[in-house]
Amino acid sequence: MNERLADSHRVFDRVSEEYDTARPHYPEALYLALETLSGVRLAGATVIDVGAGTGISARGLLDRGARVVAVDRGERMLARLRARTDCPALLADGNDLPFRAGAADLVTYAQSWHWLDPALSVAEAVRVLRAGGVTGDGVIAGAGVIGGGGAVAGWWNTVDPGKADWLAANQVRLAESCPGYIGPVLPGWSMPPIAAAMSDAGLAVAETWIDWTRSVRLEDFLTDLRSHSYMARMEVDVVTELLARERAELGRVFPDGRLTVPMRVYLAVGRKGQRGAT
Ligand SMILES: C[S@@+](CC[C@H](N)C(=O)[O-])C[C@H]1O[C@@H](n2cnc3c(N)ncnc32)[C@H](O)[C@@H]1O
Secondary structure, eight states: OOHHHHTHHHHHHHTHHHHHHHOOOOOHHHHHHHHHHHOBOSTTOEEEEETOTTSHHHHHHHHTTOEEEEEESOHHHHHHHHHHOOSOEEEOOTTSOOSOTTOBSEEEEESOGGGSOHHHHHHHHHHHBOOSSSOSSSOSOGGGBOSSSOEEEEEEEEEOGGGOHHHHHHHHHHHHHOTTOOSTTSTTOOOOSHHHHHHHTTOEEEEEEEEEEEEEEHHHHHHHHHTSHHHHTSOHHHHHHHHHHHHHHHHHHOTTSEEEEEEEEEEEEEETTSSTTO
């Protein structure tokens, strides 16, 4: 495994407080699309949320009635999750899941799959998902099931700089100042190739994009930036200086201190038991 993947949980542990404070939630439409594309009703479904972090995705799933088991390699990220929810939370590697075969209706990666091994992670997800047809031993939640086998889902929130000049300028400044910046203003940028990985694993794949708008205080927007891995890997003094510049630039656009941020979520779902031998 390369170094970037191997130490990502340590990088996020450094900024777990900022992550917990200021990262955006996912819109209602995301959870509706997840149900539609996966064929799994969240209420009553058993969901393994891999790379659960501070629990943004886990709480969204719990709020919709899912039985969530959170998995993450970051101790501090998981501590934040545990402080806010009482769902089971396991310190474990998403490339080597500590669950028996057929244990889940859904395996989710919210903003996390790109930190895992592309092939190992999906193979593990497919292993722990229930197969289509008759539900195994009755322990697994038949109640949440609309039909077919279980499903793997990956999604990512991103800003949408095509919709606002101030946001495009902000992202260009970040791309110029942060060596590890990854985002929509980079030439050739695209979402992580989870759809191809799912297809390679024999799953039937569907994708969608969901537009939404985030209203956020300027200070929280800056804290959110600080929680991104490309900033978490930089010297603190450099980040503080850079965020002071952003505070001034964005303060000119939003003098009342509240930003309206165009956002997009990309969602990819791979269903088991819909194609070939899976
Ligand atoms: C960007 S956060 C996503 C958190 C959360 N799902 C959300 O929606 O905000 C990515 C998380 O993946 C975790 N992670 C990285 N590599 C992992 C691995 N191999 N197994 C499990 N978790 C991992 C990190 O520790 C981090 O908490």
